[in-house]
Amino acid sequence: MTQIITHLSEISERYDALFVDLWGCIHNGLDPFPSAVKAMQDYRAKGGAVIFVTNAPRHRASVEVQLGKIGVAKDSWDDIATSGDSARFAMYQGVAGEKVYFIGQPHDQNFFDPLHIVENPAPIQQVPLDQAEGIVCCGPFDPLADPEINRADFLYAKQKGLKLLCANPDIVVDRGESREWCAGALAKLYTEMGGESLYFGKPHPPIYDLARRRLAALGKDISDARILAIGDGVLTDIRGAMGEDIDSLFISGGLAAQETKTIDQPDPALLSAYLEKEMVNPTYTIGRLR
Structure with a gap:
């Protein structure tokens, strides 16, 4: 059974490093959460290391720019690991072929920036679907549209045996008060249709x-x-x-705020029921990171 805590400081001395999600924990896509940023600053001031581990489908330099734009203090973290960097490494090794059909928004084009740590990188070209050897997905063309609009293209891709490289396994994300679809929703649909999806972010x-x-x-x-x-x-x-055998702190006031009735802290009975339904067992739970 998860242990409900009220502040990170109650348990922080047990750990030398934190792997911290960004969206829903440190910020909401528009503004930082001041208490979460301060918790990271306090933890680092005591010698702990903070790695932001995010399913952002971009390289870490791009995420760092975004954090600066929305006002997340630079002294609240040490480094960043993105699903985009993991997926880019695989793409430039040619796991989805050299000619790829890209699904994403214009701001996701930096996914194709050169990656110098790959020796002899594959010469990746973006092509129409009917010329593609694979699919690279950073997210929907329209994050508010039902993923089902991709079904016809996915049926064609599946019949051609194309692999879909998913740069962000998240299904949804909350941008302010608006819930948006992520690349994981498209990869899930493609897999359910019998296609092969390759994942590089959490979990x-x-x-x-x-x-x-x-x-x-x-x-x-x-x-x-x-x-x-x-x-x-x-x-x-x-x-x-859980898969990595690492202790975890669940922020119930993010994606599961409604299910756990979290305003400041979760309702214990609803939290227990939610975790049981999802078949997960976080080491600790807190309403908001602070």
């Missing part, structure tokens, strides 16, 4: 391997037993932490 191992490499680059040798994963997605953040 899948590649992004955790990347986060550990980010820690190592800081000169920190930290065992998994001293890492705490924090997030508001039970299917991504919490299930991913």
Whole structure:
């Protein structure tokens, strides 16, 4: 059974590093959560390392720019690991072929920026679907449209045997008060239709391997037993932490705020029922990161 806490400081001394989700924990896509940012600053001031581990389908430099634009203080984190970087590494190794059909919005085009750490990278070209060897998906063309609008294209792609590289396994995200579809919703549909989807963000191992490499680059040798994963997605953040055998802190006031009736803290009975339904068991739960 998860332990409900009121502040990160109650448990923070047990851990030397935090793997922290961004959207729903540190910010809402428009504004930072001041109490969450302060919790990260306080943790780092005591010597802890903070790695933002995000299913953003972009490289970390782009995420850093976004954090600056919305006002997340630079001293609240040490480094960033993105599903975009994990997926870009795989793309430039040619896992989806060299000619790819791209699904995403114009601002996602930096996914195709050069990646110099891959030796002899595949010469990736963006082409129409009927010329493609694979699909790269950073998110829907329209994040408010039902993913079902892709069914006809996905049927054609499945019949051609195309793999879909999913750069963001999240199903939905809340931007302010608006809920939007993510790349994971499209990959889920493609898989349900019999297509093959390749995932590189939470809850899948590649992004955790990347986060550990980010820690190592800081000169920190930290065992998994001293890492705490924090997030508001039970299917991504919490299930991913469980798969890696890492302790986790569930933020119930994010995606599950309605199900757990979280305003400041969750209703314990509703929280228990929700976690049982989702078949996850976070080590700790808190309403909002603080």
